[in-house]
Amino acid sequence: MDIIKTIEELHEMLVSKKITSSELVKESVKRAKEINKVCNAFVTILDDAKGGEVTDSLISGIPYGIKDNYSTKGILSTGSSNTLKDYVPFFSATAVLNLEKKGAIPVGKTTMDEFGMGGTGTTCHTGVVRNPWDPKRMCAGSSSGSAASVAAGVFPYALGSDTGDSIRKPAAFCGIVGYKPTYGMISRYGLFPFASSLDHCGCLTRCVKDAAIVVDAMKGIDKYDQTSWDSSNINLTSSLNGLVKGKKLFYIKEIANIENYPNASDELKEHLENFKKTLDILKDLGVTVHEVSVDQTLLNAIPSVYVCLSCAEATSNMSNLTGIIFGPRGKGNGVMSMMEDHRTNGFSPLIKRRFVIGSYILQKENQEKYFVNAQRVRRLIVNKMKELFKEYDGLILPVSTGVAPYLDGSKGNDTVNDDNTSVLEEHLQIGNFGGFPSITIPNGFINNLPVGINITGNCYDDANILNIAYALESAMPYKNQIAKMEVNNE
Amino acid sequence: MSKYKVVIGLEMHCELKSNSKVFSSAENSYNEIPNANIRPVDMAFPGTLPVVNKECVRKALMMSMVLGCTQPEYMxxxxxxxxxxxxxxxxxxxQSHDPVGVNGKIIIDVNGKDKEVLIHDIHLEEDAASLDHYYDTSLIDYNRAGVPLLELVTEPCLNSAEEAVAFLEHMRRTYQYCDVSEADTKKGQIRCDVNVSIMDENATELGTKVEIKNINSFGNVYDAIIYEVKRQSELKDAGRYDEVVQETRRFDEESGTTIHMRSKVDAIDYKYFVEPNIPKYKITKEWLEEIKKDIPVLPRERKEKYINEYGLSEYDANVIVREKAYADYFEECVNLRMNPKTAANWLTVQIIAYINKYEIELKDFYLTPALLNQIIKELAAGTISSKQAKEIFFKSLEEEKEPKNYITKDNAQISSKEVLEDIINKIISNNEQQVNEYKNGKTNLFDYFVGQVMKETRGKANPTIVKDILKQKLD
Known part of the structure; x- marks a missing residue:
């Protein structure tokens, strides 16, 4: 199977004509169909995808997947929601266009939590997404299908989006790399919004260099996105030299130390031990890693700040989904009842709950107490991080409390019943609060299931963060790993 | 007139002039074809994002300055x-939290008297689409969705329908002078919400405020206020003031009345919060200075100058400053060294009547100040009579040919004293009998002599000069 190689390897093969783009695309489509039966990773598989020209561009002629919340011209784009179940856009997201210009070949649209508003991969209108390492387990979300398909070797990369941890957590649970660059490095034009101030585009790959290559191709200032910025002087791929001696990282004591979790399960213990082992590898590479203490109150506020801000922005962002201009028309006498019908029947209960929370938070009498305070705490958290980034190159932390949980919530998912773990589960949201570049890479296995580690740095310092991740990845044996899954070949 | 004190606050929405819409690259222009001026963002297709039109911000800041408002540090x-x-x-x-202008103050003219109007705020926003309702369907035209709007909110400081309309007229003119809007009510470019309450003359607390929404002409603003004041006063007179409730009404043009739309309890919570897709940006002092330089001389100042420096009547000055195009035309005439009074007279009498009659704009009027000057110059030199001047004026407009084509030597008026004196001497010596009769008291023969001169010159003699010379010779 050639498709499991890295982008550079595939490019080399294409250039030397050991394989053609058509063959690669065909293999990718075939593989997509196979794994879809098990994982439900795709909303749409582009059966008729054709090979393309191979140019100097590393990604030319190579297949990839697109999360279904990217607008793709002429291709069904549902956001995994019934409200857009038949929506075929007439324009493509800027990031997709950028890849298209460089010759990348999309072969499918990947399943996700409805509009990115979930972290389990279980709220998709086409059903639950399953983890290729163990289909009884979840991939996390919301970039669930992208993570599953990359981990299962459908293509070397897929696009994701990340509002809380939607790229970086599924990457960890699927044993791959998930990278969201600094806010605004990739244009959000054409990305279905969840919470605009927290939404990031990014990618899921099987190695750091592929992530650099893909984001190099996706990024760029865009006249249609005022929050985008000119990064033409940044070349992530060529910045990867593996030289990290003298770099300084910190981890947060209150999150990463086992003493914080008196009721810790064996899995959590192992996960945190493994984290410390990874820190030792970094030290061997010449990286200094310090333990830093951050006010527990501030850390505990992270999940609620996230809920307040993301739900508030989401209720407003998704007010365009009325079924009037696009999406299935609702029934009813008069336009207001048609909208009501469309929204009542279109959204999953989870989303509706979030809308109610968002609406409540934005109400005049509640705004100061919830919304404005959440904004203030967000600023405090970001300021604290920026202060630390003056001294350190980045923050390193374990992702989640361990391996992917079971989908039915049953046995094995025995982490802990400890309030403290909510920060361990949700700390990746710091990266969204500050728009910080943040990358998850696999750092080992617990019970044959992958776990991940995350490095987050200061805004615009993407090259540095990626380079540290690159060096660490090179010193560990998990680069370009594939989930070995049994598929029935009929 | 009501015996109560009337308190009025206005919200004036005015569409801005710009190439593209305020947050979209779609064209901002009137288009009869529905849904022609649209981009995906104007229909809110998923994933579209707003991009601020800097020109609209510039215009909004300009109006903020004109209104004497304070500008925010960040936009x-x-x-x-x-x-x-x-x-x-x-x-x-x-803009809700930090609008482009707050706490302004301007002086307007209400029937020759100064009135201070306090501005609560002015803010930049986008217009909605327009709806056409039919029997069982409604059609949506998104051409207007995203068109830049400036909303100006006054304090409740106006005290009559006259003052309210004078303020709106003043603002309409100001928008036009600053070239930020065509401010054409006929094109629906201005819409107003009016807040009306009444109170006893010496009361200190404001009465119950009633809002009348979405009035689309100044005439209707006037009528709505008059009706609403009458309605509220009658209730108050009858001891039923508690029936005046805080509510939103609309003006019904046909009946000339206001009709209940919704009460305060139905007020919508708009859940305002910061638009996250448009980054905050600093409004620099330098930029504000630049914008300030572009503010033209406004009507009040111009009017003062016309009266004090050019000696125009208040009436003429008012007519001329009513439209910036008029004032600019007049000033160009003055710059061409026409006598200001003559220029004002031609503009207010002939030109405005002409463009009104043919329903054209002054900018499309054939006789530019330079062309008009061809006539005025000859008139001033006395080579043509004012009657001839008018004839040339209309002929030139009719045939769209420069006036000089009609000012030939043949029809030129004879104003030369020497030439006329020669002719008159000849006539006097040829009409000895009539001269004697005249001198003996038959003064009505004076016109006979004028007639003779005209006959001799085929009507081209300057009558004023002829009369002067004749009087000199005969009396």
């Missing part, structure tokens, strides 16, 4: 959230 926008089919995003991008 940013807020979302006003509500569901309506004319609002594709489900929210309007507007």
């Amino acid at each position: 940013y926008f807020d979302r006003k959230n509500y569901y309506y089919p004319d609002l594709p995003k489900g929210y309007q991008i507007t």
